[in-house]
Amino acid sequence: MLNRFFAILTLSLALLVAVGASAQEAPSPAEAAAEAAAAEAAAEASAAPGCTAPSAEGCATCCRPLANGMCTQLSWTGGADSEAVPWYNAQKALGKACPPDCRKCAQCLERDRDTLAKMKRPEGCACDPHKKVVDPCHSPMSCACFCSRYERLAAKCVDGGMDDDDSSSEEED
Numbered sequence: 788m789l790n791r792f793f794a795i796l797t798l799s800l801a802l803l804v805a806v807g808a809s810a811q812e813a814p815s816p817a818e819a820a821a822e823a824a825a826a827e828a829a830a831e832a833s834a835a836p837g838c839t840a841p842s843a844e845g846c847a848t849c850c851r852p853l854a855n856g857m858c859t860q861l862s863w864t865g866g867a868d869s870e871a872v873p874w875y876n877a878q879k880a881l882g883k884a885c886p887p888d889c890r891k892c893a894q895c896l897e898r899d900r901d902t903l904a905k906m907k908r909p910e911g912c913a914c915d916p917h918k919k920v921v922d923p924c925h926s927p928m929s930c931a932c933f934c935s936r937y938e939r940l941a942a943k944c945v946d947g948g949m950d951d952d953d954s955s956s957e958e959e960d
Contacts, residue, residue: 914938
């Protein structure tokens with residue numbers, strides 16, 4: 788619903804800009820077509836669901852808006868010939884707001900969900916969200932590291948919970 792609102796808002800803004808520009812100077816048909824195409828691409832990008840993996844159609848690159856108004860762009864650098872499962876292994880700080888035609892990244896990426904599902908709680912480990920540790924992964928196999936990673940991923944992937952007796956393999960991050 789919110790995506791449709793932004794798509795309509797983007798198109799409305801593009802039309803207002805076009806109307807304002809025509810009051811001053813009418814754009815050429817080629818300029819008008821280019822503006823309309825850009826507005827349509829921006830509307831499609833904002834209305835599309837967030838990308839969860841670079842293998843999804845139109846998701847080779849996706850953008851994450853940051854709180855400060857800047858943007859981080861995620862992409863896969865392995866290429867089509869790679870035997871690895873594609874994931875967003877490259878990040879680029881754009882130093883500006885996200886381009887309107889760049890599809891947004893989903894909060895919970897496919898790799899985040901897979902990692903969360905494979906995590907194995909160390910024996911006797913009980914996570915206390917109020918207990919803060921300066922460097923929880925100084926010992927990567929510790930309870931503190933498990934809890935830190937689990938809480939970070941669970942916060943992004945709210946429906947990816949884990950049973951206490953889960954005996955899946957250890958995570959890769």
